[in-house]
Amino acid sequence: MAHGKRSALIVGASRGLGLGLVQALMARGWDVTATARGPAPGLDGLEPAPRIERVDIDDDAGVARLGRTLSGERFDVVFIVAGVATDAQVPVPQVGRASALKVYETNAISPIRAAEVLVPCVAPGGLVVLMSSILGSVGANESGGMESYRASKAALNTLARSFEARHRDAPFGVVLMHPGWVRTDMGGPEAEIDVGTSAAGIAEVLEARLGHKGCVYLDHRGETLPW
Template sequence: MTQSQKNALIVGASRGLGLGLVETFLKRGWRVTATQRKPSPDLARLKADALRVETAEIDDDASVANLHNRLASERFDLIFVVAGVATQAHDPLHEVSRAVAAQVYLTNAISPIRFAETFLGCLAPGGSLALMSSILGSVSLNEDGGWETYRASKAALNTLARSFEIRHRAEGVSVLVMHPGWVRTDMGGEEADIDVATSVTGLADVLEARLGEPGAQYLDYRGETLPW
């Protein structure tokens, strides 16, 4: 890695937005470490000297700790936790089993913050921690209901992200909580507003423009601030 080359860690990059972000940052000259839960054929097809692929399970503390040990010598300008789930997102809360609801909360809210705590020391000076949230996590914008367990998990992530930033405020940590838009992915569905390329291009633009800004910001892929 050259001295001026930026370095990113993209967590949850096997497909969809994570994969698109890896491709986008590589094209922009970044060095990228991408994580997958299991071997990803799409990620394996990306041939680049600046790409490193690691396997880790964000819900498993031992797996995250092992990943940290493997990457302990690295310093990242951007650590972006993209991984998330939307299991039974269309079902109302009372129709979702406690086990499924708890797993959605764990993966979408708890695990990203625990990952951030583990990897905070790997963040380079002037770097940012980014977390993939959703506009559905905005409590004040919830006027239509629906997606109840998913909404709640992203609202929890937003709250925990703010608490994380406050806890590390003396260190000047930069936390960027991102909404990617309604994207045509396996999660977003075919009727979504935008494609992956539009979303990840916008996300990368915003992340590069806001890199290192202290505090916690809740932004969409166009750089607009969202209400918590």
């Protein structure tokens, strides 16, 4: 893929993996625009500072405003990171309906709706990337647990394949990314890898994937995961 300086839009970058991705891509020389719902001291404290926009992924009007703000701009990567794991350890028969539906909304519906709004911002040969998880793999689910979270990520994977089919004639690819089991607020202190390791791996995988179409389900090492 021919390019000048690469650029990325990271949606949901106030902390954790989103913030780590901003740092990893900037360290590789990318121009980065990052979004946060509200105050983001981690982003504000970076030097040099990325461009920061404010948006809540569950707010359609806010996402639409972001689309208008970025109208005419093009990014090699549009990466939607935002997600939640509320009551993830509670089995679905016991979890409150509102909680389970909110996880589904934020992890599956909102990322696809945001991706649709941001399609005009994807550069030819670029990528729409959605933060998934190995827990979204139906084929790999042998242990159960994390039921509402698993289901939301499986739904995201399915919706992403439909998104790619809907845009198959467009000049960009779609990546569903499993970051590994990462030590974040969501992953917990016992997780296998730190944010820096995951983010650096993801950045390398995405650079190698630029210019490729189709919809793939990969981890931070570039390995293909079972649907």
